Structures are given as C-alpha cells and as structure tokens.
Amino acid sequence: MPIELHDVTHVYMPDTPHAVVALAGVNLKIEDGEALGIIGPTGSGKSTLVQHLNGLLKPTRGRVVVDGHNLADKGTSLRAIRRKVGVIFQYPEHQLFEETVAKDIAFGPLNTGVNSAEIGQRVQNAMAMVGLPPELADRSPFELSGGQMRRVAIAGVLAMRPQVLVLDEPTAGLDPRGRNDILKHIQELHTQHGVTLIIVSHNMEDIARMTKRLVVMEGGRIQMDGSTAQVFAETERLTEMGMGTPQVVMVMAGLRRRGYCVRLDVQTVAEARDEILSCLKRGQAGA
C-alpha cells in the first residue's frame, strides 16, 4: 500500500484575502513497511500533509495516490482508503464517547459493516496490541488514566485493521512511563504486524527511537528527507529551523568539535555509548 504525493499544494481559503499556502509542491513516496518521522516547526504544514494521506483534505493542486488509486478519482472509495490508512490525531482520548472501553473500540468496525461475531475478536486483539488488560473492557473509558485512555483511542483505530498508521504527537502530555508503554506497543505493530508507521512529533527523542526515515518540513515544503540518523546529524541546520536534535547527537557533535572523530549518526543512548567507548579504545582523542 504505497502512498504517493505528487506535487501536492494545499491552499486554505483560496481566492480570498486570507488565503494561506499550507503545502507548496510536496513530493513524497512512502513504501510498505516504512517507519517514517515528520518534524517541523508549528505551522510548517505537517498536520495539513497528514490529512491528505487518507483524503480528509483534498489537494488544491497535485495528486495523492494510495495503493494505486488517485484519491480525487470518482471511482476511489475513500471509505476503503480510510480503513487502510488509520489516522490518530493529537489527544485522541478527547474523542472517546462510549459507555465502555469495548464499545468505544468497536464503534469504527461496526460502522464499516464488520459482523458482530468478528467484532468481539477484533476488540480483544486491538486491546492486546496496545497492552490494555482484558478486564478493562467493561469499564468506562473515563475512569482510566490518561495513558490508558490514549491506548483505548489507538485501539479503536487498530480494530479497523489498518495497514498504515499515522500518529500525530502520540506521546504529548504523557508521563515517561505512559510514553514508554505506548511507543513499545506501536513499535510492535510495526515489527510484528508489518504496519507502516508515519509519526509526526515535536519530541526528537521519540523520533530517534521510532523511525528510520525522517522528513523535515518548513514553510509547506519538504526541506530534508533521509535516514533519521543522517538528518539528525545536520545539527546546525536543524537548530536554525527551530528544531532540536536528540541530546546524544548533540554530545557527538560537541565531541567532534573537540577533535574526536566520532560518528554523528547515532540515535540511541546505547549507540552513543558504544561509539564513545570504541573511540576511546582507538585512542583517537584529539586533545
């Protein structure tokens, strides 16, 4: 289910004095099984881009092609596309509304005509995938902790069995434990179930941990696109754009300036540790 954006431009309120160009000629191809991160300052077009991936917004110019179907074609079923491309917006727990956790998770598949025998199975599976204990199924979602509520909302999208999962700020406002739990389960969806991940985040540590490819947006355009490690290695350019880099990359950049020849393309604490240790062993300190 590759997703392709061909020269996508989106203008809000076109032909008015308030017209805003949110996307300006974006080209992007996302292959099956990728783990893609999207970062960029507020207002750079990230959320507008995400809403094009399952046809919530239509391009003013250009084409969005999902699994070979141009979303603008009359024959394309947006319903079918939205089953395959699940989008989880910021603070999805604000959209919970049912009396019980199970009913809330079942809402999506029920509406797409999944029969009731299968629904129970899907709800169970989705709860397991996000690590919600089965005994919570009959509880009110509003009695749960913030991290649990968010997992209910994610399970509601997973119950649709999407092949692509788009997450906008999945860990915002969660404490470190809630954040670790959610990321661990999202990671498993990717590695064990082959779900394509597209993660939009301001949290560079999350991006470093979860993604292999990284797109940087600014002013409605894609400014950088490469492996996550390579993009983060461009510390100065990212800082100029108001973005951060993971702390471990900043340590490596600092060591480089002092004459150590360490790699910049590290993503985790463990990788940084190993790189520094092997550098010390090689005796390559410049000082």
Added chain:
Amino acid sequence: MISARGLSHHYGSGDKRVEALSDINLTVEAGEFVAIIGPNGSGKSTLAKHMNALLLPSEGVMEIKGMDTRDSTNLWEIRRVAGMVFQNPDNQMVATMVEEDVAFGPENLGIPADEIRRRVPAALTSVEMAGFERHAPHHLSGGQKQRVAIAGILAMQPEIIILDEPTAMLDPAGRREVLRTVEKLNRERGMTVVHITHFMDEVVHADRVLVMNEGGVALEGKPKDVFARVQLLKDFGLDVPAVAELAHELRSHGVHVADDIMTVDELVDALCP
C-alpha cells in the same frame, strides 16, 4: 513564600475515596526556582492547585506568603500573589486581542484603567511580546500564546508563578521561548517559580527538584543529586535526561566521568579534559 504543613487532599468519599496528597511538608523560599516531576497521578497538579487556592487542603495547612488558603478573605490576594499557567494555551485565552487578554486579570482586581495601560505594555515587554498588542491570540504560535498567558499574570504583579506543564503542547522552539522567559523572570526579577514538567531536560537549571510519587514527595534535592539516582527514578517510571543516562552508562563501563553530569556541555567537557 509557600509553606505546606501536613497537607493531605482526598477526592470523593467512602469506597471511592482517593488519597491524592498525603502529609506533604514543603517550604519554597522567595526567589527560589523549584521544579516538580513525577508520574501521572502522583499528585503534582493537585499540589500546584493548592498553591493558589484552586483546591483547599482536606487536612493540614497551605500558606502563601503567610496567608492561609482556607481563609476565604485571603482568596483574591492569594490569586494575585500566585499566578498559574496551564498546559493548553488555547484554554487560557479569553479576549480577541492580546492587550485585552493581558488586561483581563488586573481589570478583575479593580486596578484603575490608567495603571492597567501602564502595566500591559510592560508585561508584554517582559515576555518579549511587545508589538503584538493588537494581534489576535488565536493567530499566535503555541509558544507566543503561553508567553501572553505569562504576561497576563505579570500584569497582576505577582510574586510567584506556578506553571503546570506549560510546554507539553509546544514545538522545540516554543519550549525554549517559554523556558527562557521563565528563567529570566526568576533570575532578573527574583520571581519565585514552581515549574511542573515531564521533560527532564527542563529541570536541570532549577534550584531544587521535587520528585512526587503516590501523593508524597519521594525525593528532593539539587538537580544533580536527583538525577544521579538513575535507578530510583526509573523505578518511579521516570526518565533521566538522555545525557545523564549516557554519562551513567559510560561510567559503568569504566570511563571516568563525574556522577552529576546533566548537560551536553558538561559531558563533552568531562570527556575532553
């Protein structure tokens, strides 16, 4: 400036009774910058809401500048002295223009119009938002909105600012703007600051860190001393800043670096003597 003695707070009653805070003893001095961290549900926000009398103790006492929060005649003065900034900037904007938003607090205190006209631009200057007086708040970035919210508090001439996860919804540039503003107010004006956050790297410049767990203060000290307790923090479900963790990892592999490293520069200096 802030003093809690034997403070407990519970929600609900009978079977549904939840002990949100139990027996908190805490003193924050004038001019101090105190950071509060802890997992969700540990009582951080409940404690913060006691500091400007949004919540009252079930048992024990909370005093702000010597004023008991349970005495309702103190309410207005406590809320003037201790201003609070919340997580979601969009929920805090009340007016259609920035200057009206900043004026809202002092207007409610009955400050004369002439005086408000002096205070509003001064407050906006303090948060580096001068020139935005006639802008619409909903067109500002998240970081700008939070700074306007801080200006709204400054216009009431407070002595304490309490920030309840003010950066949770901001991008990295917005986070830096808000933190820089708060640190400046603390350093240059001696404003007492209580900063609640999940971002461990926002804590390293505080005078003191309180770690809350299950309604109590589980750990307290200078940031260096608190973050040296890597394992204990992990047991609470908290992180240490990635740099502190990297230093800890290197140390356990025999590299000689100090055990109180918290910032990128400190680690680089330690490795490049």
